Amino acid sequence: MLKAQVFTLYPEVFPGPLTKGLYGKALANKLWDLSVINIRDSATDKHKTVDDTPYGGGSGMLLKADVLANSLDQNVKKGERIFYLSPKGKKFDHKLAQDLSKEKSISIICGHFEGVDERVLSTRNIEEISIGDYVLSGGETAALVVLDSVIRFLPGVLGNDKSSIDETFENGLLEYPQYTKPQIWEKKSVPKVLLSGDHSKIKDWRLSQSEAITRDRRPDLWQKYKKN
Numbered sequence: 001m002l003k004a005q006v007f008t009l010y011p012e013v014f015p016g017p018l019t020k021g022l023y024g025k026a027l028a029n030k031l032w033d034l035s036v037i038n039i040r041d042s043a044t045d046k047h048k049t050v051d052d053t054p055y056g057g058g059s060g061m062l063l064k065a066d067v068l069a070n071s072l073d074q075n076v077k078k079g080e081r082i083f084y085l086s087p088k089g090k091k092f093d094h095k096l097a098q099d100l101s102k103e104k105s106i107s108i109i110c111g112h113f114e115g116v117d118e119r120v121l122s123t124r125n126i127e128e129i130s131i132g133d134y135v136l137s138g139g140e141t142a143a144l145v146v147l148d149s150v151i152r153f154l155p156g157v158l159g160n161d162k163s164s165i166d167e168t169f170e171n172g173l174l175e176y177p178q179y180t181k182p183q184i185w186e187k188k189s190v191p192k193v194l195l196s197g198d199h200s201k202i203k204d205w206r207l208s209q210s211e212a213i214t215r216d217r218r219p220d221l222w223q224k225y226k227k228n
């Protein structure tokens with residue numbers, strides 16, 4: 001079982017969409033577990049202050065190192081990996097999602113305002129990860145993205161354990177196009193090869209479609225794929 005902990009100023013955001021469908025079932029069946037920790041509970045003054053202005057000037061506020069560190073120290077066990085969601089972080093991807101699904105527990109910090117005091121990142125050995133080259137108002141949506149992509153790798157979560165195997169990124173390619181009933185819709189038929197029952201032909205067709213789509217849309221992935 002994967003035990004995830006999220007540190008946030010907005011605990012009501014979680015588990016949000018992660019309780020829907022197969023993930024909700026998986027949560028009920030204890031294939032994963034989520035604790036949501038309100039960073040504000042670790043503030044020590046009577047106003048429960050969590051942020052302050054940056055030294056050196058500049059706009060906005062920063063999450064205070066002492067408050068965040070208190071929250072982490074009370075809840076994270078030694079040796080557990082801690083992630084801070086940040087646009088400056090290492091780019092989060094399929095491979096990291098898969099790696100994290102093998103951990104026993106992960107802790108994720110959602111930032112707010114202008115970010116967090118840098119000192120807490122180094123003293124608590126925190127790994128910074130970004131979900132993409134754009135800036136969000138807070139880390140909560142990013143945490144949901146990370147958890148969503150990690151949970152699907154947990155054994156038993158997807159109805160069919162094979163269903164993640166063919167998926168986009170799994171073999172370095174984007175997924176081929178898919179079709180379901182009705183066979184003819186708005187005068188368009190599904191590709192004939194898919195009706196042929198010839199599994200090796202279907203496999204070849206799907207691979208060639210995947211390759212064409214990847215070459216067209218993602219030259220970066222295509223270059224890597226060609227090298228392997």
Ligand code: SAH
Pocket residue numbers: 084085086087088109110111112113114115116129130131132133134135136137138139140142
């Ligand atoms: N001043 C910071 C941005 C702060 S955005 C900078 O320029 O680097 C506020 C919070 O949103 C961050 O603390 C982070 O937790 C979250 N966030 C914003 N963009 C993100 C991204 N691309 N990936 C992950 N988290 C992000």
